[in-house]
Amino acid sequence: MAVSQTNLAWATLLDLAPPQRGRSSLHDRLARALRTAIRDGRLPAGAAVPPSRALAEELGCSRWVVTEAYGQLVTEGYLAARVGSATRVSWSPQAPPPAPGTRRAPTPPPIRYDLAPGLPDLRAFPRRRWADAVRAVTGSAVHYDLGLPDPGGHPQLRATLAQYLRRSRGADVQPGSVSVCAGVVDGLVRTCRALRAEAITDIAVEDPGWGRLRDAAVSAGLRVHPVPVDHEGLRADDLARTPARAVVVAAAHQFPTGTVLSARRRAQLVRWARAVDGFVVEDDYDAEFRYDRHPVAVMQGMDPRRVFLLGSVSKTLSPALGLGWLVVPAPMDRALRAANSLAAAPPVLDQLALATFVDRGWFDAHLRAARRRFRARRDLLVRTLAAEIPQTRAEGTAAGLHILLHLPDGTDTGKTVRTAAAAGLRLADLDDYRARRTPQRALVLGYGNIGDTEIPPAVALLRQALPSPR
Missing domain, CATH: 3.90.1150.10 (Aspartate Aminotransferase, domain 1)
Structure with a gap:
């Protein structure tokens, strides 16, 4: 039974209107309204109803009206009253039995x-340090930080991310070129909208690759062209056989093959982007984790005017945070903002918490x-x-x-x-x-x-x- 410590009846719409014909007492109408709310599931089993005195004050009636209604529902089995405890809903609708001749769908076994x-590793999420960061920014945020967020992200987090990407990923980035987004998929959708606005209608993706990236490009109105991956990464020579002027590539660690884009292929992709007046969209989704050597630097540093850079904390901290970033080439900054005028930035306090988490060295640890x-x-x-x-x-x-x-x-x-x-x-x-x-x-x-x-x-x-x- 679901047990709620919240008096859900406070926020439950109760229809106390009398019937069109005949008259009924107020306590009967209150009992009927509560009974209906329980049977409809708006007041689930275990939910606490308000104390009789408080509900009477809220409804503008005598306490006797409420106690009579509660007593009636206790008698009918809809409510359960215990001395020293809240009165709670004790009735729940039962699932109807299957029709004759039908079989219940087998319940899949639990995943062990x-x-x-x-x-x-969600069990290793740094709960205490993250809570410390949230607590710190909640207490220190100035009043205008609590207003509508800047569509590009809070300046403090943009500056922190720019410094982090320069230091750890070898990116060529300034705070003004960083946009805060909800993750890699959100960043790619924004990027594809900007590309579409600049008359780029075709984009290449790795095959095999993460399906949600293909779906994101399609949702933004682009035609998707799969390009095979081999032991050196995406086969750059095959791009010439497509009409694409943009390509999405996980250069540091391809998903799902696990290959690293070779230096030769990286140079090919940059040359290709310049030749077709196009762009490379670099998905840097888990590049922080390299175990046999230092992580490979991002492609974005090779040509920041031709390479978008996508990243997030989904693989390093948790996807539940919904925090990511997009480094935008200078020629596309205006187009990206115009094409995503309604895109919402993540909550400001979460952005400030991430900035604090990084600035205090907790992220590196x-x-x-x-x-x-x-x-x-x-x-x-x-x-x-x-x-x-x-x-x-x-x-x-x-x-x-x-x-x-x-x-x-x-x-x-x-x-x-x-x-x-x-x-x-x-x-x-x-x-x-x-x-x-x-x-x-x-x-x-x-x-x-x-x-x-x-x-x-x-x-x-x-x-x-x-x-x-x-």
């Missing part, structure tokens, strides 16, 4: 282990701890897979929060995913990220949000979901 990609944790977890997953399922092969740069696991030839990957789900293990099929299906059999395994002790039993379930080796 999650090896799907997409999330960081969190990243150092996260890198150690994810490196050890990745190594554990790769070792366990090699020992328990030697017929598979792990692939991908030692970076980010996922690996690619190649399955034996002839494996039905979709069936493997479904069998694992039935046993309580969530997996992701590489084909789910492709624009075109291929005969390649592989899983995309995420290790960000699974505990170290959960990896061995998760791999055991994966082994059971695969066909027995011949």
Whole structure:
């Protein structure tokens, strides 16, 4: 039973109007209104109704009217009154029985282990430090910070992000070129709207790649052209075969293949953008996590007039924060603002909290701890897979929060995913990220949000979901 400590009846619309024919007492009408609200689900089971004296004052009637109505509903079983405690709703509608001859849909088993990609370690979110940052900015924010937010973001966070990106990612950026947004997808939608306004109608994306980026470009009115990815990253030569004048690329760590865009391909992309008078949109989604060497600097520093840079804290802190950034090439700044005149910036206090979190060094400390944790977890997953399922092969740069696991030839990957789900293990099929299906059999395994002790039993379930080796 849902238990609420809030007197929900205060905010529940109660119709006390008398019927059109006949007369009824006020306590009868109040009982009927409360009964209707309960049966309609507006007052759920466990919700507290106001004290009789308080509700009588609110309704402008005697307390006797309210106590009589409550007493009637207690008798009918709609309310439960206990000495020393609030009077609460005790009735809830029951689900109707299934029609004869029908079968209930089977309830899917709960997911015990999650090896799907997409999330960081949510259990390691720095709650105390983040709460300290929120508390600090709530107490120190000046009154005009509490007004309507600047569409481009609060100046303090823009300055902090510019300094952070210069220091840690090698970006060529000033505070004025940073726009604060809700995340990478939001930033890409804004970018695509600006491109569309500048008569760029076609954009290339990596294949395989994150489907939400393709969807974001389509939603902004662009035609999407998938371009294959190989061991050096996006095949830049193939761009010439498309009408695209913009391309989205995860240069530091491609999703889902895990490749790093080679220096040769980076130079090719910049030359291509200049030749077609176009732009590169760099998705820097998890570049902070590189375990075998220092992270690769962003492409944006190679030509800040031709490269947009997208980033967020979704992989470093939590996607629930809804905080990201977009570094805009100077020639596109006006077009981006004009094309997104109604786009809303994230809440100002959240922006100031992130600025404080970074400025006080807490973000860097969190990243150092996260890198150690994810490196050890990745190594554990790769070792366990090699020992328990030697017929598979792990692939991908030692970076980010996922690996690619190649399955034996002839494996039905979709069936493997479904069998694992039935046993309580969530997996992701590489084909789910492709624009075109291929005969390649592989899983995309995420290790960000699974505990170290959960990896061995998760791999055991994966082994059971695969066909027995011949």
